[in-house]
Amino acid sequence: xxxxxxxxxxxxxxxxxxxxxxxxxxxxxxxxxxxxxxxxxxxxxxxxxxxxxxxxxxxxxxxxxxxxxxxxxxxxxxxxxxxxxxxxxxxxxxxxxxxxxxxxxxxxxxxxxxxxxxxxxxxxxxxxxxxxxxxxxxxxxxxxxxxxxxxxxxxxxxxxxxxxxxxxxxxxxxxxxxxxxxxxxxxxxxxxxxxxxxxxxxxxxxxxxxxxxxxxxxxxxxxxxxxxxxxxxxxxxxxxxxxxxxxxxxxxxxxxxxxxxxxxxxxxxxxxxxxxxxxxxxxxxxxxxxxxxxxxxxxxxxxxxxxxxxxxxxxxxxxxxxxxxxxxxxxxxxxxxxxxxxxxxxxxxxxxxxxxxxxxxxxxxxxxxxxxxxxxxxxxxxxxxxxxxxxxxxxxxxxxxxxxxxxxxxxxxxxxxxxxxxxxxxxxxxxxxxxxxxxxxxxxxxxxxxxxxxxxxxxxxxxxxxxxxxxxxxxxxxxxxxxxxxxxxx
Amino acid sequence: xxxxxxxxxxxxxxxxxxxxxxxxxxxxxxxxxxxxxxxxxxxxxxxxxxxxxxxxxxxxxxxxxxxxxxxxxxxxxxxxxxxxxxxxxxxxxxxxxxxxxxxxxxxxxxxxxxxxxxxxxxxxxxxxxxxxxxxxxxxxxxxxxxxxxxxxxxxxxxxxxxxxxxxxxxxxxxxxxxxxxxxxxxxxxxxxxxxxxxxxxxxxxxxxxxxxxxxxxxxxxxxxxxxxxxxxxxxxxxxxxxxxxxxxxxxxxxxxxxxxxxxxxxxxxxxxxxxxxxxxxxxxxxxxxxxxxxxxxxxxxxxxxxxxxxxxxxxxxxxxxxxxxxxxxxxxxxxxxxxxxxxxxxxxxxxxxxxxxxxxxxxxxxxxxxxxxxxxxxxxxxxxxxxxxxxxxxxxxxxxxxxxxxxxxxxxxxxxxxxxxxxxxxxxxxxxxxxxxxxxxxxxxxxxxxxxxxxxxxxxxxxxxxxxxxxxxxxxxxxxxxxxxxxxxx
Numbered sequence: 008x009x010x011x012x013x014x015x016x017x018x019x020x021x022x023x024x025x026x027x028x029x030x031x032x033x034x035x036x037x038x039x040x041x042x043x044x045x046x047x048x049x050x051x052x053x054x055x056x057x058x059x060x061x062x063x064x065x066x067x068x069x070x071x072x073x074x075x076x077x078x079x080x081x082x083x084x085x086x087x088x089x090x091x092x093x094x095x096x097x098x099x100x101x102x103x104x105x106x107x108x109x110x111x112x113x114x115x116x117x118x119x120x121x122x123x124x125x126x127x128x129x130x131x132x133x134x135x136x137x138x139x140x141x142x143x144x145x146x147x148x149x150x151x152x153x154x155x156x157x158x159x160x161x162x163x164x165x166x167x168x169x170x171x172x173x174x175x176x177x178x179x180x181x182x183x184x185x186x187x188x189x190x191x192x193x194x195x196x197x198x199x200x201x202x203x204x205x206x207x208x209x210x211x212x213x214x215x216x217x218x219x220x221x222x223x224x225x226x227x228x229x230x231x232x233x234x235x236x237x238x239x240x241x242x243x244x245x246x247x248x249x250x251x252x253x254x255x256x257x258x259x260x261x262x263x264x265x266x267x268x269x270x271x272x273x274x275x276x277x278x279x280x281x282x283x284x285x286x287x288x289x290x291x292x293x294x295x296x297x298x299x300x301x302x303x304x305x306x307x308x309x310x311x312x313x314x315x316x317x318x319x320x321x322x323x324x325x326x327x328x329x330x331x332x333x334x335x336x337x338x339x340x341x342x343x344x345x346x347x348x349x350x351x352x353x354x355x356x357x358x359x360x361x362x363x364x365x366x367x368x369x370x371x372x373x374x375x376x377x378x379x380x381x382x383x384x385x386x387x388x389x390x391x392x393x394x395x396x397x398x399x400x401x402x403x404x405x406x407x408x409x410x411x412x413x414x415x416x417x418x419x420x421x422x423x424x425x426x427x428x429x430x431x432x433x434x435x436x437x438x439x440x441x442x443x444x445x446x447x448x449x450x451x452x453x454x455x456x457x458x459x460x461x462x463x464x465x466x467x468x469x470x471x472x473x474x475x476x477x478x479x480x481x482x483x484x485x486x487x488x489x490x491x492x493x494x495x496x497x
Numbered sequence: 498x499x500x501x502x503x504x505x506x507x508x509x510x511x512x513x514x515x516x517x518x519x520x521x522x523x524x525x526x527x528x529x530x531x532x533x534x535x536x537x538x539x540x541x542x543x544x545x546x547x548x549x550x551x552x553x554x555x556x557x558x559x560x561x562x563x564x565x566x567x568x569x570x571x572x573x574x575x576x577x578x579x580x581x582x583x584x585x586x587x588x589x590x591x592x593x594x595x596x597x598x599x600x601x602x603x604x605x606x607x608x609x610x611x612x613x614x615x616x617x618x619x620x621x622x623x624x625x626x627x628x629x630x631x632x633x634x635x636x637x638x639x640x641x642x643x644x645x646x647x648x649x650x651x652x653x654x655x656x657x658x659x660x661x662x663x664x665x666x667x668x669x670x671x672x673x674x675x676x677x678x679x680x681x682x683x684x685x686x687x688x689x690x691x692x693x694x695x696x697x698x699x700x701x702x703x704x705x706x707x708x709x710x711x712x713x714x715x716x717x718x719x720x721x722x723x724x725x726x727x728x729x730x731x732x733x734x735x736x737x738x739x740x741x742x743x744x745x746x747x748x749x750x751x752x753x754x755x756x757x758x759x760x761x762x763x764x765x766x767x768x769x770x771x772x773x774x775x776x777x778x779x780x781x782x783x784x785x786x787x788x789x790x791x792x793x794x795x796x797x798x799x800x801x802x803x804x805x806x807x808x809x810x811x812x813x814x815x816x817x818x819x820x821x822x823x824x825x826x827x828x829x830x831x832x833x834x835x836x837x838x839x840x841x842x843x844x845x846x847x848x849x850x851x852x853x854x855x856x857x858x859x860x861x862x863x864x865x866x867x868x869x870x871x872x873x874x875x876x877x878x879x880x881x882x883x884x885x886x887x888x889x890x891x892x893x894x895x896x897x898x899x900x901x902x903x904x905x906x907x908x909x910x911x912x913x914x915x916x917x918x919x920x921x922x923x924x925x926x927x928x929x930x931x932x933x934x935x936x937x938x939x940x941x942x943x944x945x946x947x948x949x950x951x952x953x954x955x956x957x958x959x960x961x962x963x964x965x966x967x968x969x970x971x972x973x974x975x976x977x978x979x980x981x982x983x984x985x986x987x
Contacts, residue, residue: 053642053645064637139558143551144555171550175582176575176579311798396892396893399889400889403886407802
């Protein structure tokens, strides 16, 4: 009886599900479609790239559709199609790298293959396949081995692959056909046609430059650091009006930087294949981006540790927090502003070291204030020391972050010289600079000789010492910034 | 006169260099050759892989050399060569993934291509190329777009590429030839032959398994962490006999872990294509390695910060160092031993949680001792607090590292259940375990129900509290370990 009931319930459930199936299917399909639409909208260049591949394919099909072209190339036209499909990469650098690798590898391997076939023919009917076999085996193995070397792997991996491919194909077919030269010529010319179509479409139809992507990525990573710092400040010293949830999402922004190394390496590698474009000259110092990106990543590691303190529910005594709050807040706010200014300077490709250095200087002064605050908040009881340890650690890591911001600024300063950033001759210091005064010592170190590319600039290197208890005027701060960057009154 | 002298000097230099050229060339060449030899010796599997590719190429050449085979396949044999070159990857997983992707994509695209050609023929002579063009454009663009989706990109990227390739080739050639079915069949069969040769050579001739590489890599990364911890201890508390240079090279070992994510992801992805091999079953939990590797990387981030303190020349007062030295030393030594035991347990695929947990327990007790040491070393003057900040931060990060070691141990414990690690029924606790006593509290928490896969084990969950001032005997410690891992006396 119970079994019967069970079976009935199951049956009813089955029919119910069968009834609901069309609507569920519809829901699923619309959800899928919405996902795809959202994915395309996130980066419309993906849609454009897909259409570009379609366009290249249609263009190369003409080798078949147009009678005179088909008459001259015949079935070899398929090599052109193959080339288009394989060479079409998202970025111009990728397409150029693959196209040039493919072209040159085919040329060299084709010539060697023809030579090998001619050599093998001297060895008689029985010896020919053996000699050819030895050639294919040894050159194939050697080229495969070469692909393991990092320097070849990085730039010529695809070329080595095509070398093996073309050499084997020419050498082996040479055994059966006498028209080997015709075959090699047809393969080479169709590959050139396919490659040229790809490269032209890639460069002239909505190009995606790997170099520009790298440039933007590095600037965005610096902005992410700034946002994380801002979020951290709001989370740890919740004096601002933002809700906790909002800032927490900011704090996490640095996460993607932790593992972005491989993307950066790839982009820098592809960017080197690209011709000059937009604001970037032919010999733009692409590898220097990796240095900046490395420092940014180092800084992000510190955020990972800091984040542990934000998320942990270790309670720090409120009176200790309130003592270090002000200098820590200023430190992170000024470092954040400095990072934003650095990112802006990269994005606009304009030097803005006056503003950056002023912020860094402010933030370093806040470190001094923090030290003083720590001095005066020496724990009274033994228990206190244990309780403030997380706070002390947090402050200590924050200081390290400020140091890294300075390193990033120096690296960008050096880079801006190599990359011919524009000088901002009329430095407008942002209004909020005056808000936080240089409360204590502000000492401007002399600029070291080996520091910059412009050795011929002979401006005097003045050491300005702003002493305690005398907040400097804004003009003094600007001068200090100007001295450091040697932009000029002189 | 001076010019003349200059010219003479230059000339003499030129001849000198010309004279030295042969010996320099010889030196350069021998150096190159030695480099190549060293590179091969570093990982002999590279040489073996190169020979394997040569072998596959020679095998597939038989399609041309052997008359009956050439008669049945003809020029299509080149697709087999192409397949061998493109599909031969270093790991079995890579070869299988590419081979299967290529095979299935060719099958599906070939069928669709033949269908498209038949459909287009209904549209008359003029309509045919237009309809074919529309098909090629839209399917090419759609398949290219699909390659951007992370899930497809990860596993079926190559399949999508081959799909576009085959479909375009079949559809476009269909316009010019009537033997399209023969062409599709020949392409498919030669690709199957090439793919099969590759897969067989890859699996049966000195196979390189991506899964095994991943397994070893994760274990080695844990050992690197342990070495770094050991090196750090020797560097920061230089009581041991090792020279500073030796330990410093150890401290840096964690560096490679910081950026190993992409390699791990790739290996885990390829490992899923591999059949069961050696100690790994078919459905080995490959993705779980990524979880462990992620925790190991998080731990390595902390080393990066710690390393900053080792390298910095901040002087910490000697009396403070000497106070925290002992607990910090024990903490890092025990955490290091725990990491080594975890790595060994992964390498041998045997559970050894008794030993691991005992070490972690010791190291956690050392944290308690450190807290007590910090309590008693409360700074007397204000200046002192400032001076000990780096030391406090260092200790604080060390504590975080111990916490991460525990997390890693838990993740490996969970993993060992899923991966069917062997149980060590007769746990031999390593002799040095007795050296560091559980100086203070040692409390064994009850095992949570949702903690492990073996829910059916109904051993009682005893809470053992070892109280202050009473160092437990070794047997008690073993029991505590046994309770936690539910290995059993019960």
